[in-house]
Amino acid sequence: MRFDGKRAVVTGGASGIGRATALRLAEEGAQVLVGDIDAAGAAELADASDGRIAFKRCDVTRADDLEALMNQADVDGGLDLLFNNAGAGGAREGIDAVEPGEWDRTMALLLTSVALGTRYAAPPMARRGGGAIVNTASVAALASGFAPTAYSVAKAGVLHLTKLSAADLARHGIRVNAVLPGFITTNIFTRHLEIAEEARAQADGMIAAVAAKAQPIARAGSPEDIAAAVCFLLSDDSSFITGTSLLVDGGMTVGSRASWDPTSPTLFEALDAFK
Numbered sequence: 001m002r003f004d005g006k007r008a009v010v011t012g013g014a015s016g017i018g019r020a021t022a023l024r025l026a027e028e029g030a031q032v033l034v035g036d037i038d039a040a041g042a043a044e045l046a047d048a049s050d051g052r053i054a055f056k057r058c059d060v061t062r063a064d065d066l067e068a069l070m071n072q073a074d075v076d077g078g079l080d081l082l083f084n085n086a087g088a089g090g091a092r093e094g095i096d097a098v099e100p101g102e103w104d105r106t107m108a109l110l111l112t113s114v115a116l117g118t119r120y121a122a123p124p125m126a127r128r129g130g131g132a133i134v135n136t137a138s139v140a141a142l143a144s145g146f147a148p149t150a151y152s153v154a155k156a157g158v159l160h161l162t163k164l165s166a167a168d169l170a171r172h173g174i175r176v177n178a179v180l181p182g183f184i185t186t187n188i189f190t191r192h193l194e195i196a197e198e199a200r201a202q203a204d205g206m207i208a209a210v211a212a213k214a215q216p217i218a219r220a221g222s223p224e225d226i227a228a229a230v231c232f233l234l235s236d237d238s239s240f241i242t243g244t245s246l247l248v249d250g251g252m253t254v255g256s257r258a259s260w261d262p263t264s265p266t267l268f269e270a271l272d273a274f275k
């Protein structure tokens with residue numbers, strides 16, 4: 001029970017990575033407040049949680065919503081832990097076609113939300129004598145080819161923001177770290193696509209099949225894989241760790257596919273055919 005007596009806020013907790021993390025925190029003793037725009041998903045989660053997970057509607061692109069979420073946690077009994085996690089795919093166009101408004105909306109959702117969530121969580125955490133914050137970045141922060149440009153740039157910003165937040169907040173006893181998920185099977189890939197109900201199971205099956213082969217560890221990454229890493233970074237098990245990031249990607253970023261996938265030969269293996 002690593003989180004006995006702890007009070008946590010999880011943004012984007014109604015689904016996927018946030019949901020799995022809220023459940024794990026609650027299982028290990030925390031009282032959790034989920035902030036999300038999906039009231040139905042959050043209500044279903046709260047029902048499954050034995051009174052340990054509460055919900056407050058919060059659109060993380062709105063500063064006043066984020067301030068109200070952190071204030072709610074504070075008046076309910078204080079705030080020790082924050083998982084800045086809400087997100088979606090954002091603008092899909094390349095840099096030669098992206099609309100300025102879409103770019104701004106993507107930054108607001110994925111980067112400014114993390115800055116302002118931290119901004120409003122820090123004072124109540126400092127009043128408790130310290131705390132821990134984890135921000136969700138992505139392997140897309142490291143290289144092209146994983147996600148659209150605006151999303152990837154925002155996630156790279158989250159990594160730098162994590163370091164600067166760790167520096168700013170160390171004096172208050174608050175640690176700040178980031179997690180970089182690889183390919184994790186959640187609703188994020190289909191949520192905004194208008195996929196017909198009858199095609200949904202097929203689309204989910206396709207995602208699971210691709211996810212199982214996307215990295216050296218030959219299975220699909222799950223929300224629970226990320227929750228385990230986030231709970232490590234939120235717990236006292238990581239009490240000497242701040243300002244860093246943890247890759248949880250099944251090895252997806254170790255190197256070129258040919259280095260780990262026997263069905264994808266290296267140049268030298270391909271040349272063997274000419275011997």
Ligand SMILES: NC(=O)c1ccc[n+]([C@@H]2O[C@H](COP(=O)([O-])OP(=O)(O)OC[C@H]3O[C@@H](n4cnc5c(N)ncnc54)[C@H](O)[C@@H]3O)[C@@H](O)[C@H]2O)c1
Nearest residue numbers: 012014015016017037059060086087138181184186187188
């Ligand atoms: N799934 C992956 O492969 C993957 C990989 C790397 C990073 N991530 C990141 O993980 C985080 C969680 O994504 P997920 O995969 O669990 O997706 P998901 O769609 O299952 O969950 C995202 C949650 O965020 C909420 N949300 C979206 N916009 C919001 C807003 N404006 N205000 C409040 N809540 C909002 C949604 O309602 C949903 O509950 C995101 O930041 C995402 O970028 C996901």
